Structure formats: structure tokens, C-alpha cells
Amino acid sequence: MREKALLKNLKNTFILLLLISSCTIIAQKKDKKSKENKTEQAKDSTSNKKGKKYNDLLKDGTLKKGLFNIIQVKTDLYLEINDSLFQREFLVVNKISNVPMQVNEAGLNKGMNYENKIITFHKDLVAKKVWVKSSVPSVSSPKDDAITASVNNNFSESIIEVFDIETKNNDSTSIVIKVNKIFDGKQKSFNDVLSNIGFGGSVKSDLSYIEFAKAFPKNIVVKSQLTTSVSEGGGPALSVTIGVTSNIVLLDKVPMQPRFSDNRIGYFTEKHWYFNDQQHAMRERELITRWRLEPKTEDIEKYRKGELVEPKKPIVYYIDPSTPKQWRSYIIAGVHDWQVAFEKAGFKNAVIAKEPTEADTDFDIDDVRYSVITYVASQKSNAMGPAVVDPRSGEIIESDIIWWHNVMTSLQSWMRIQTGVIDPKARGNKFSDEHMGEAIRFVSSHEVGHTFGLKHNMGSSFAYDVESLRSKDFTAKMGGTAPSIMDYARYNYIAQPEDHVEAITPKIGEYDKYAIEWGYRWYGDEKEEHTALNGLITKHQDDPIYFYGEQQDEIVDPRSQSEDLGNDAMKASEYGLKNLKRVVSHILEWTYDKDESYYETGKLYIGTIGQWQLYNRHVLSNLGGIYLNTTVHGDNKASYVAVPAAIQKRAVAYLLKNSITIPEWLFFNPILDKTNPLKDSPLGPYEYTPYTLARELQYSTLYSMLSDDRLLRITENELFQRNEAKENVFTVTQLFKTLSQNIFAPTIQNKSLTIMERMTQKNYVDVLIVSTNKLFEKTDGKKIIEIQENLNIPHLCNQLDESRMGRNINQSSLKRVTEVTSDKKGELRQILQLLRTKKNIGNQETQNHYFDLIQRIERALNTTL
Structure with a gap:
């Protein structure tokens, strides 16, 4: 035992000696390495002191x-x-x-x-x-x-x-x-x-x-x-x-204090996630995008008392030196028009537009220190106003408005078609610089509005009664065609020549001032801000002038549409058609240019057809429409309200009269002796023959009227209105009955059909067949006809990302097992029964037509009953 203990002690001593020896060697190596590092650092230091490299x-x-x-x-x-x-x-x-x-x-x-x-x-x-x-x-x-x-x-x-x-x-x-x-x-x-x-x-x-x-x-x-x-x-x-x-x-070490969005007012946003220990779930909020406008320290008390003060740092826009000189003052005026809105937020001289001078020695359009309205030489007809944003807070650091040279072609088209009959200045192939300049000013204001963070407010124009837009006094008082220039409310196409209305151009309105006040008024702390902003919205929530309607991918809420005017699409469109008839009667006169081709005539002609189709779509959106209200607890508002049945019936009546029944004054008139409707294309002007164009546009209207989503909305509205009086509910059955009784009226009356009547019946039947087959992912080898929504009617800001286009409401899943399939097949069956009883009535062309339709429907229904 002693020997074992001794050996064990010797072994431990040996291990200890080895450890001491190893530690000594390591220490020596470390000391050597440390000396070497010091030498290297000294060399490096010497090298940097000498600054050779x-x-x-x-x-x-x-x-x-x-x-x-x-x-x-x-x-x-x-x-x-x-x-x-x-x-x-x-x-x-x-x-x-x-x-x-x-x-x-x-x-x-x-x-x-x-x-x-x-x-x-x-x-x-x-x-x-x-x-x-x-x-x-x-x-x-x-x-x-x-x-x-x-x-x-x-x-x-x-x-x-x-x-x-x-x-x-x-x-x-x-x-x-x-x-x-x-x-x-x-x-x-x-x-x-x-x-x-x-x-x-x-x-x-x-x-x-x-x-x-x-x-x-x-x-x-x-x-x-x-x-x-x-x-x-x-x-x-x-x-x-x-x-x-x-x-x-x-970027600043401390980001700007963010302001949280409210869906009842339209600002672009940056999404942000918030975590804390007290939560039961993460909170997602959206920060509005806005410039950092603050009163100077010495002016804070004045600001709180309601005095107008200049901000620490104003918002400054530079005009691209490439901009033609005759347009610069109008673009600058469009920017300065917003001064009145920022005064509502407590700031004067908050927005400045100017041309760079010799003092701006470092001026560079692409330098983010400068917000520039950039003028682009291009065939494109557009303008847009994006911004560079600090995503930490939503602070706008810089904005660039892109202004394409050919935007003036869009402006001229709008003014000629929408106001030519009430404004002689808007009729010729070329406008005066003054008249075009005022149009440029309007577009400048609209695009600059985007660079302040404002989204489109497509619901603004619904605030004005249609008849009010025919009033010289009302339009002069309101100063524009809608309460917001951020709407796509164009020129006043409602006013008639006898109304003598002069204020016909979109301008900055009450909603714009309200939105800027909500987004830019400065508050000392977050609690004060929250209380004040909620109070501002609550104060105005029942006034339609301050209504915000989101831009929609598919129009569900007919109040929030592009390029419409007034609170009654049917009445507004009827007035629009009256003026459009007058425009068509003057097209050859207004586009006359001695020894020139009819290119301008054809372009203006197709523009009028596009405007007609625009009216059709404004009306169509009421069919199966739902008013989508942005609600909060305590406001006692309904979030979803079906468009009243009476309005939907009026919409169908308008379409039957003015769209499904092709207007001869528009598609068959003396202009066709000189030119077809012309649309520009990369290969040059593209001509549409009137019959082909009418057929395609009619098909487009019918297909949209009977779209699955629209019929599903009508069905769902019927379900939720089941306890209401029958006359207050519009149903899919009523829609099909109204359409078929009108479209097949000549057949019921045993008449021979005209070419246009046969065209309408074919389009109606084909829409039913194709859309039904599509529910089962079959199209029978056919391609659904797609036609550009508004032909040559141009749009602005169509590249601008709205970040959230309308509300995401799922009403269309599993469509093949909804009532839509039954409704469409049932309508085809009713038509088939009628045609079988009338197949031998009428002239040869009519009988051929019935034979064709019968075969198509039988094949679609896979029946010979």
C-alpha cells in the first residue's frame, strides 16, 4: 500500500513538474509573442506616423x-x-x-x-x-x-x-x-x-x-x-x-418620432412590429411617411398659441434645369398651392419650390440632399411622385417627382373630351401655353401631394352632389371638382354649356388641408398627439367632405372609383353622355388642320369612346357593390352596407340603355367617312373598325356584369338582407331576368334580328358559357376577350405603389360550389328553351343565328333535352 502511495505521489509530482514546465514554456512564448506584437505595433505605429502608405x-x-x-x-x-x-x-x-x-x-x-x-x-x-x-x-x-x-x-x-x-x-x-x-x-x-x-x-x-x-x-x-x-x-x-x-x-442616431396610421385617412406607411414583456401577443402598427416638420425652439410657444411659424427646416423642391422654361412657373405654382394646407398644420412657408441658381454649386439631381421635379424626355405620358423614406420612423428624407414630357398629351385629351363643349380654350389640336400651364399646375399639385406621404383618395369625389357640379356658385366656392386633389377626379364633365360653370379643374380641397393637418401638426409628446389626432378624425367623421376611400384593385365600393365625379354615377354619366354627344359632333371641326392627315381626328375619336366606356364602368361598380366603411368601436357605423337595390336597378337600366345597346351616334357617324378610331402602338397608329370595337366593348361590359365575384356579392347581400322587404333586396335572379328580357325582346316578339341584336345575343350567351366553363378550369379552347379598360383615356401615377390597394375581403373561394354555377347554367337553360321554340321564326340570318346559339348552349350544358 505504501509503495502504491509512493508511486502515486511520485506520479503526481512528475505531472506537477510537467505542468510547471509547460506553463513556463507557454509563458515564455507568450512573452516572446507579446514582445513581437509590441514590436509590430511599434512598427505599424511608426509606419502610420510616417504615413507612408x-x-x-x-x-x-x-x-x-x-x-x-x-x-x-x-x-x-x-x-x-x-x-x-x-x-x-x-x-x-x-x-x-x-x-x-x-x-x-x-x-x-x-x-x-x-x-x-x-x-x-x-x-x-x-x-x-x-x-x-x-x-x-x-x-x-x-x-x-x-x-x-x-x-x-x-x-x-x-x-x-x-x-x-x-x-x-x-x-x-x-x-x-x-x-x-x-x-x-x-x-x-x-x-x-x-x-x-x-x-x-x-x-x-x-x-x-x-x-x-x-x-x-x-x-x-x-x-x-x-x-x-x-x-x-x-x-x-x-x-x-x-x-x-x-x-x-x-441617418440620425435618434429617428424622428413616428406617427401611427389611421385607416380613416390616407397616408403611405411603413410596417413596424413592437414587442414588450407585458404583451400577450406582438403588435403590428404602421408608421405614416412624412417629412420632419418642427417649429424652431424659440417659436414653440407661439406655435402652441396658434400663431403661424416657419419650420426649422422647410420642404424644398428644385426644378430640373431640363424643364422647358414656359412650364417652370406653373410647376412651382402647383407646389406652392400646398402652402394653405400646411398653414392648417401651423406652418407658414413650409413648402418651397425653386430653380437651382449659381449659389447651388453642388446641385445634382441624383444627390439625396435635393428633392427634384425631374423632367424626362420620353414618349411616356405619365407623372409620379415617390419618396425616399427612413424605414425606422417613416421620415421622408427626399422626394423625386418624375415628370414625363408627354404627360401633356394626357392633359389635352382629358380637357378636350371632358370640357371642350363648355370651354372654347380646350378644343384645338394645340392649346395655348397658358391653358396647358394651368393643367400642368394641377398635375404638379397632385404629384407633390404624394411626396408629402398622401395616398390617392378615390372616395373624395363622392362628397359632392351631382347637381352641385352644375352650379356656378357652388363650384366657384369649392374651387374644384372634389374635396381632394388626391382623387382621380378629372375635369368637370357634368356641367352643361348652359350652366356657365368656370371652376372646372381639380384643386387642393378641404380633405387635403385636413389630411396635412392630421399628418404634420406638431405635438410635444405622444399622449398629446394621440388625443389630438383622434379628436380631429372624430370631429369630421360624419362629414362626407372628409371621407377617405382607398384605391381598389377591383371596385367593390362604388364610392371610391377612378375618374368619376359626384355621388350618383348614373346621373353623372347621363350628363357626361350629353356632353360626349356634343364632342363627337364637333370632332372633325376641332381637329381640322389644313393638309394634315386625320391622325388627330382618329385619336380624339377613340378618346371619346374610351370616355363612354369609363362612364359604363362607373355605373357598373354599383351592381353588387358594397359600401366599405372604416369603423372603430363606438362610432355606431356599419362596416359593410350593400348598395341599395334601387340604385342597382338603376345601374342595370343605364347599362341596358347606353352600353349593351350600342349607341349609334358614337359608333356609326360621319367621322367614319374619314377615319377609324386610332390608338397608338409601338408599330404606329392601330385602327379599330367600329363593329369590331363595339362588339369587344359590349362583351367586356357583359362579362364584367356577370363576373363570378360580382354575382357572389349580390348573393351574399341577399343572404344578409333576408329579413328585409323584398323590394329592398336585389338578387341574381332579378339581374338575369332583366337582362334576358331586354336582350331577347325581339326574339320574344317574333321579329327578325338586326346585326347588332344578333351580336348582343351572341355576346351574352358566350359570356355565360365561357365564365361557367372557367369555374371548372375549362375554357373550351376559347380565350376571354380582354380589352384595355379605357382605351386611350390615360392614367397618372400608374407606377406608384399604393402599398395596400383596397381591403382584402375573401368572397370568391370555391366558386364552383356556389350559386354562381347554378345561376349561369339555369340562365343558359332558359335561353335554350326560348330559342328552341323560336328557331324557325324570322329571316334566314335570324334562323342561322338561333341554330348557332342552340348548338353552343347544348354543347356547353352537354344536353339534348
């Missing part, structure tokens, strides 16, 4: 001081990042600077912002690298809550790029990285232009380069020319070079 960069290149110092050595670009900027948040903003013709024709133009992202820089001295991380800053939690650790782990940053540290500055307070790869197209981490514009593929680095870079106190600007190859239809590859500008912008 850093000073060599400065000696060989050019230095531009700013947020990041930019050092350019020949074609190499370096950024010098100060230690204070590491882990600060930056916003990368990428824009189009120039495009070749092929890209221009595709609708991509200068000034468009195509990609933004939040990034942070992280210095790693061990690896001698700088890591770049990106995040989506849409999640928040209180700093000291336990859940915050989980939030940080579950919503962490992602590494998107890495740079080698090339050198340090002379006092080691900043490091230098080479950044060519992120700006010349080799890497997509900071700028993935091709994917974002839908081209795909990769940049040809040997045909791409960095043009120049500029540095400013809070941002840097880098411009590049990036080339790729595009091949279409198996043809030869086409080289395409796109100029891009990348801004890297330093």
Missing part, C-alpha cells in the same frame, strides 16, 4: 472631404471611414441617372429610385477587415425588457459585404478601404440594378466603370456606368449601358 494614397490621388473622405487614385476609389461612424446606420439610395433608348422605351427613366437598404459598417482589427451588414429596421422593443435579447437574436443583421483594411490615417482614427467592386458592378451588395429593374443577368465589368464620386457632410454620391447584354426573342445580344447613382446617407 496613407500619405502615398494622398500623394498619388485626390482627396474629397466629407462624411467619408473619398480618395481616388487613378481608377481606384477608396473610402476613409472615421471610427465614430462604425456601427452607425446608413441608408443606401440607388437611382437611375441615364438610360439608352431601348431602356427608355421600356419605361425606365432618369430619376427613378430602384433600391434602398439600411447598412452598418463594422471594423475587425483581428481579421483586418471591415464587414458591412444590412438589416430591416422594422422591429422594436424596450431596451431593458427581457424579450429584447430574443428580438436581437431573431431579427439580426446579415453580412452583405467585406472589405480589406488597406491602411489607417496618420493618427489611427480612421481606416481606408477600397470600394471599386460595389460601384463598378462586380458585386451586387450595394447596388443590384439589373435585378431591381427586371433585367436580371450580370454587369459586364470590362464595359463598366465608376464615373466620379463626391463627398458631403452627411452623404456621399458615386456615379457609375454599368453595361449588360440583353437578348429578346432569340435575337442577337444587345449591349445596354445604364447610368446609376448610389448615395450613402448617414
Whole structure:
């Protein structure tokens, strides 16, 4: 036992000696390594003190001081990042600077912002690298809550790029990285232009380069020319070079105090998730997008007392120097028209528009320090007003209104067709600069409204009674065609020549002032803000002038439509048709231009047909319509209200009279002796023959009238109104009975059918067959006729992302097992029975027609009964 104990002690002693020896060796190695590190650090320090590498960069290149110092050595670009900027948040903003013709024709133009992202820089001295991380800053939690650790782990940053540290500055307070790869197209981490514009593929680095870079106190600007190859239809590859500008912008350490959205007022929003320890579930809220407008510290008391004060920093828009001189004052006036709205929010001189001067030595359209109304040379007829937003708070940092040159063609079309009969200035092939300028002013105001964060308010025009729009006094008092310029309320097509109405142009209205006050009035704290904003909405919630109606992908609520006027679509459209008849009778006169072709005549002609179809669609939306009210607890409002049965019956009557019965004055008139309706296409003017166009548009109306979703809404309304009086409920059965009795009236009366009557019956039957087959994913080899909704009637802002287009209401799942199938097949069966009894009546063309329809229906129903 003693021997074992002794051996054990010796063994332990030996192990101890080994450990001591090892520790000594390790310590010696560490001491040696420490001395070596100190020597290296001393060398490195000496090197930086001498500044060989850093000073060599400065000696060989050019230095531009700013947020990041930019050092350019020949074609190499370096950024010098100060230690204070590491882990600060930056916003990368990428824009189009120039495009070749092929890209221009595709609708991509200068000034468009195509990609933004939040990034942070992280210095790693061990690896001698700088890591770049990106995040989506849409999640928040209180700093000291336990859940915050989980939030940080579950919503962490992602590494998107890495740079080698090339050198340090002379006092080691900043490091230098080479950044060519992120700006010349080799890497997509900071700028993935091709994917974002839908081209795909990769940049040809040997045909791409960095043009120049500029540095400013809070941002840097880098411009590049990036080339790729595009091949279409198996043809030869086409080289395409796109100029891009990348801004890297330093964001404030403390974001702007966010303002939470309310669905009863229309602002663009940024979604945000909130976590805290006291919750039973995460809360999702939306932050409205808005500029940071605040009173100066010395003016806060004046502001609280209701005095108008100037903001710390006004909203300034610059006019693109490329803008033709005759339009600049009108665009500026359209911006300044918003002053009155911001005064409601307590600010004077809050919005400024101006042309850049010699004092703006650094002015650059693509620099995010400047909000610019960019004028684009393009065949496109449009305008739009997007904004660059800090996603942490919803703060608008900069806005770019894109103004396409050909927007004037849209304005001229609207004015000629909608107001030509009441305004002699709106009749010729070319307007005076003054008349066109006022139209430009209207569009300027509309687009600038978007850059304040305002969404379209498609329900605004419903506030005015139709008859009021015929009143000279009322329109003069209200100053426009709707309470909001953010509606798609166009010119006053309701007023008749004998009304002598003069105020016929959309203008900033009461809703706009109210919306700006709600979004921009400054409050000292969040509790005060919440109380005041709720009170403002409650104060106005029962007044239709302040109603907000969301833009809808499919029109469910007929109050919120594009390009309609007044609170009664049938009455408004009847007045519109009266004026449209007058326009058609003057088309040859208004478009006369000696020795010129009939191109302008054909264009104006198809525009009138488009306006007719627009009226049809305004009326059609009432059929199966539901008033969608945005409600809150305590307001005693119904969220869903079926359009009254009487209105739906009037809508059907209007369509039978003015749409399903093709108006001869519109489709068969003396204009056709000179030209067909003309629509521009990439291959030149495209002609529509009147019979073909009438047939397609009639089919489109019928197909929309009998769409599955519409019939399902009618059925659901019937279900929920089952306890109401029969006359107050509109049903699918009533709709089919009304349509068939009208469409087949000549057949019931044993008459021979005209070409147009046969056309209508064929369209009706085909719509029933095709839409029924579609329920079972069969179309019998047929393609449903699709025709552009409004022909040549143009739209604005059609590239603007509304972020949420209407309410998502599921009324159409499992349609094949709904009443729709039975209703449509039942209607086909009723028609079949009628045709079998009348198949030998009428002239030869009529009998041939009946034989054709009978065969079609029998095949569709798979029956010979």
C-alpha cells in the first residue's frame, strides 16, 4: 500500500513538474509573442506616423472631404471611414441617372429610385477587415425588457459585404478601404440594378466603370456606368449601358418620432412590429411617411398659441434645369398651392419650390440632399411622385417627382373630351401655353401631394352632389371638382354649356388641408398627439367632405372609383353622355388642320369612346357593390352596407340603355367617312373598325356584369338582407331576368334580328358559357376577350405603389360550389328553351343565328333535352 502511495505521489509530482514546465514554456512564448506584437505595433505605429502608405494614397490621388473622405487614385476609389461612424446606420439610395433608348422605351427613366437598404459598417482589427451588414429596421422593443435579447437574436443583421483594411490615417482614427467592386458592378451588395429593374443577368465589368464620386457632410454620391447584354426573342445580344447613382446617407442616431396610421385617412406607411414583456401577443402598427416638420425652439410657444411659424427646416423642391422654361412657373405654382394646407398644420412657408441658381454649386439631381421635379424626355405620358423614406420612423428624407414630357398629351385629351363643349380654350389640336400651364399646375399639385406621404383618395369625389357640379356658385366656392386633389377626379364633365360653370379643374380641397393637418401638426409628446389626432378624425367623421376611400384593385365600393365625379354615377354619366354627344359632333371641326392627315381626328375619336366606356364602368361598380366603411368601436357605423337595390336597378337600366345597346351616334357617324378610331402602338397608329370595337366593348361590359365575384356579392347581400322587404333586396335572379328580357325582346316578339341584336345575343350567351366553363378550369379552347379598360383615356401615377390597394375581403373561394354555377347554367337553360321554340321564326340570318346559339348552349350544358 505504501509503495502504491509512493508511486502515486511520485506520479503526481512528475505531472506537477510537467505542468510547471509547460506553463513556463507557454509563458515564455507568450512573452516572446507579446514582445513581437509590441514590436509590430511599434512598427505599424511608426509606419502610420510616417504615413507612408496613407500619405502615398494622398500623394498619388485626390482627396474629397466629407462624411467619408473619398480618395481616388487613378481608377481606384477608396473610402476613409472615421471610427465614430462604425456601427452607425446608413441608408443606401440607388437611382437611375441615364438610360439608352431601348431602356427608355421600356419605361425606365432618369430619376427613378430602384433600391434602398439600411447598412452598418463594422471594423475587425483581428481579421483586418471591415464587414458591412444590412438589416430591416422594422422591429422594436424596450431596451431593458427581457424579450429584447430574443428580438436581437431573431431579427439580426446579415453580412452583405467585406472589405480589406488597406491602411489607417496618420493618427489611427480612421481606416481606408477600397470600394471599386460595389460601384463598378462586380458585386451586387450595394447596388443590384439589373435585378431591381427586371433585367436580371450580370454587369459586364470590362464595359463598366465608376464615373466620379463626391463627398458631403452627411452623404456621399458615386456615379457609375454599368453595361449588360440583353437578348429578346432569340435575337442577337444587345449591349445596354445604364447610368446609376448610389448615395450613402448617414441617418440620425435618434429617428424622428413616428406617427401611427389611421385607416380613416390616407397616408403611405411603413410596417413596424413592437414587442414588450407585458404583451400577450406582438403588435403590428404602421408608421405614416412624412417629412420632419418642427417649429424652431424659440417659436414653440407661439406655435402652441396658434400663431403661424416657419419650420426649422422647410420642404424644398428644385426644378430640373431640363424643364422647358414656359412650364417652370406653373410647376412651382402647383407646389406652392400646398402652402394653405400646411398653414392648417401651423406652418407658414413650409413648402418651397425653386430653380437651382449659381449659389447651388453642388446641385445634382441624383444627390439625396435635393428633392427634384425631374423632367424626362420620353414618349411616356405619365407623372409620379415617390419618396425616399427612413424605414425606422417613416421620415421622408427626399422626394423625386418624375415628370414625363408627354404627360401633356394626357392633359389635352382629358380637357378636350371632358370640357371642350363648355370651354372654347380646350378644343384645338394645340392649346395655348397658358391653358396647358394651368393643367400642368394641377398635375404638379397632385404629384407633390404624394411626396408629402398622401395616398390617392378615390372616395373624395363622392362628397359632392351631382347637381352641385352644375352650379356656378357652388363650384366657384369649392374651387374644384372634389374635396381632394388626391382623387382621380378629372375635369368637370357634368356641367352643361348652359350652366356657365368656370371652376372646372381639380384643386387642393378641404380633405387635403385636413389630411396635412392630421399628418404634420406638431405635438410635444405622444399622449398629446394621440388625443389630438383622434379628436380631429372624430370631429369630421360624419362629414362626407372628409371621407377617405382607398384605391381598389377591383371596385367593390362604388364610392371610391377612378375618374368619376359626384355621388350618383348614373346621373353623372347621363350628363357626361350629353356632353360626349356634343364632342363627337364637333370632332372633325376641332381637329381640322389644313393638309394634315386625320391622325388627330382618329385619336380624339377613340378618346371619346374610351370616355363612354369609363362612364359604363362607373355605373357598373354599383351592381353588387358594397359600401366599405372604416369603423372603430363606438362610432355606431356599419362596416359593410350593400348598395341599395334601387340604385342597382338603376345601374342595370343605364347599362341596358347606353352600353349593351350600342349607341349609334358614337359608333356609326360621319367621322367614319374619314377615319377609324386610332390608338397608338409601338408599330404606329392601330385602327379599330367600329363593329369590331363595339362588339369587344359590349362583351367586356357583359362579362364584367356577370363576373363570378360580382354575382357572389349580390348573393351574399341577399343572404344578409333576408329579413328585409323584398323590394329592398336585389338578387341574381332579378339581374338575369332583366337582362334576358331586354336582350331577347325581339326574339320574344317574333321579329327578325338586326346585326347588332344578333351580336348582343351572341355576346351574352358566350359570356355565360365561357365564365361557367372557367369555374371548372375549362375554357373550351376559347380565350376571354380582354380589352384595355379605357382605351386611350390615360392614367397618372400608374407606377406608384399604393402599398395596400383596397381591403382584402375573401368572397370568391370555391366558386364552383356556389350559386354562381347554378345561376349561369339555369340562365343558359332558359335561353335554350326560348330559342328552341323560336328557331324557325324570322329571316334566314335570324334562323342561322338561333341554330348557332342552340348548338353552343347544348354543347356547353352537354344536353339534348
